[in-house]
Amino acid sequence: MDGITVLIISNNIVLEKDIEMSADSKEKQLIKKAKMGDENSFESLILGCQGRAYNIALQYLKNEDDALDALQESFIKIFRSLKTFNGDSKFDTWVYRIVVNTCNDMLRKNNSRKNTDSIYWNDGEKEAVLEIPDSSNAPEDLYDKKEKRDHILSCLEKLNPEQKEIIILRDIHGFTYEEISEILNCSIGTVKSRINRSRLRLRETLLEQS
């Protein structure tokens, strides 16, 4: 009986590994086909990361139309440059990197329009760029979970773009430090210090708004 149990356990381990490997090789197959111009393969690849990519764009741009524009632009860029994808990083990490870059480009373009909803502060040692009263009214009685979360999100908007983006990637989307370093194209050391500084800054902002 023991022998059979061991066999079943080892079979399960092998099965899990097989599933992982087949998922990985399936993705590679899709990438290969998509590079050769297969439309369905490209759409399958995109579909796998579309939801998260949209939410990242939404949290960066705070506007559904802009987020959809950024998503479409990102996917077109991915379609054009798929042949340059060399497999050094995971495919979805590469996709999120392009989405983040597209969003940052749009923010830079929109910055000249002075969108009053995207006001932020710089670090304590730097001078504040612009300060506008919180449109969410910061109600003291917002203690239930959802309201508390919304309050945190509104304070997140007051951080500078670099601090905001690293909180979005780490705390909202749960990317690892390594993944963030790939998405933002910076070192792990930079990621570590930016995450810590951004969280401390967000806490200060919350305290100031309370």
Add this chain to the structure above:
Amino acid sequence: MKCDKTREMLSLYIDKMLDDNLKKEIEEHISTCNLCKKEYDDIMEIVTHLNEVEMVSVPKSFEHRLKNALQHERSKISDSKIIAISDKKKNKLRMLTSIAAIFAVGLISVGLYQDIIGGVTDQLDGTAQLAQDQVMQERVMNNETESDLYNSKLYKSNLDEAIDEKQKFEIKLDVADDVQSSDALKPRMSIYGYTDDNSEPGSTKALVPENYVDNPSVDGDSDGYSKDYSTMMTSEEFSRALTIQAIERNVAAVQFYKGLIEDNLRDFNYEILESDFVQAGECRFRIYIFNSKEGYVFNEEIIAIGKDGEIEFIYTNEFMGL
């Protein structure tokens, strides 16, 4: 551990990125420092709330919108491919035309060269024949013996003239090896042996004109021919012209393959480090790829081989899709 150090490592502690020793030190500090404990609790609460932010689903209309955009993009790419192919065809046609033109020039030059040689040889043969005819006439008229005929001044001067011309022409063609040509010429000339007026009767000597090695065009009698030869293309000039044509053809091929490389690597920032023309119509290029225009850094060197109007990339990563 002090408060500053704890503050620095708070996020790494929350994200479980510290080794056991540091983790223990922070736990000990937090348990004794109220300020750091408060900071830790606040950040933990923020992180927990942010972890629970709900994801919004993509509007259904986006699927249709993306399909249209991708379709548009595909048609743009296929259009640009058609343009690239027609450019390629144009380039090929241009190269073929150049090669044909060079070939035609070569043929004409060779034809012209052979015409001139043929003409001169005919003229020289004609002169020699004339001299022989004259001698034969004299012989008939004067009933002289054959040995007397060979000693006659007329024969000598006519034959001399003819040989001089022929000799000069051959020297023109073999400028490089004077000594060899003169050695080779001597036995050939010796068949035209004659008895000099000033020498003893009956003695013969090889006919080697005094001026043929040093300066073959000085002879006043052959001025007419000398002028004609000077306008002709010598073998040296001819080979130089062929070399120039070959260089021009190589330069044209390198340019053509550079165009193909530009087509293929239009999504990359790159630099052609070196281009060589290898034998058998092959061009070899060393190319350094810095990054893709999308921002991916490669910093890799690749080799491109241009042959038969096609370009082939080697030493590339399969994922670069080249």
